[in-house]
Amino acid sequence: MTKPTASPPSPLLRAADQAALPETSFSHPLNPHSQxxxxxxxxxxxxxxxxxxxxxxxxxxESFVYHAHHCEEEFIYILSGRGIADIDGxxxxxxxxxxxGFPTPSVGHHLRNPYSEELVYxxxxxxxxxxxxxxxxxxxxxxxxxMTAAIHSLADVELFPGLKALHxxxxxxxxxx
Numbered sequence: 001m002t003k004p005t006a007s008p009p010s011p012l013l014r015a016a017d018q019a020a021l022p023e024t025s026f027s028h029p030l031n032p033h034s035q036x037x038x039x040x041x042x043x044x045x046x047x048x049x050x051x052x053x054x055x056x057x058x059x060x061x062e063s064f065v066y067h068a069h070h071c072e073e074e075f076i077y078i079l080s081g082r083g084i085a086d087i088d089g090x091x092x093x094x095x096x097x098x099x100x101g102f103p104t105p106s107v108g109h110h111l112r113n114p115y116s117e118e119l120v121y122x123x124x125x126x127x128x129x130x131x132x133x134x135x136x137x138x139x140x141x142x143x144x145x146x147m148t149a150a151i152h153s154l155a156d157v158e159l160f161p162g163l164k165a166l167h168x169x170x171x172x173x174x175x176x177x
Contacts, residue, residue: 009046018044018054030138030151031065033112042124052124057083062112067142069106070132074125076100076111081119086110108136 013021021039028034035058042052057063066086076085082095088107094100102109102125113119133142139154 009044011045013041013044028064030135030140031062033060033062034064035061036063038123041122042127049127050124051127052122054079055121055123057081057111057113057119057121059113059116059118062110064110065135066108066110066137068108068134068136069102069104069125070134071104072126072128072131073104074102074106074123077122079120079122081113081117082115083111083113083119083121086112108134 018039018041021041021044023037023039025035025037027036037056037058038053040051040053042050055063076099078094078096078098080096082093085092085094085098085100087100087109094111100109111119111121129146131142131144133144134140134154135142135151141152141154141157143150143152
């Protein structure tokens with residue numbers, strides 16, 4: 001017996017239909033001021049390798065936590081409201097039409113909304129199988145493989161002994177004989 005297959009989502013997601021997308025609320029565990037609400041536009045049209053979210057940050061709240069990516073590039077495009085973007089330790093007021101892009105390895109970045117109106121922006125980037133992100137102000141590193149993520153203290157990192165020797169030995173195996 002053949003199992004019925006679900007039809008793929010439409011590649012067109014009308015503005016009027018975006019409100020019907022499930023909204024996820026999130027607070028970053030390392031930031032007590034973090035509160036955001038997001039709708040995945042990418043999921044709404046079936047994108048798998050690219051993430052794109054419509055994000056709302058209430059007045060007086062922050063997005064995530066100051067972080068830097070090792071594997072996945074990210075961008076932010078402000079639609080409405082104002083915010084303060086902390087990019088590599090420098091604070092910038094941002095507003096509608098402002099764009100931020102973070103190629104990897106990225107500089108640290110964070111977005112907060114100290115104003116009285118909601119901050120709304122698009123945030124997007126790659127959806128790789130693995131990501132490593134640092135939280136430099138907390139001395140922590142996130143390692144995500146698939147949908148499993150763990151946060152490690154950088155103070156407790158145990159370096160893998162002999163990695164350089166393995167790398168050198170591995171490069172020698174590619175030398176012409």
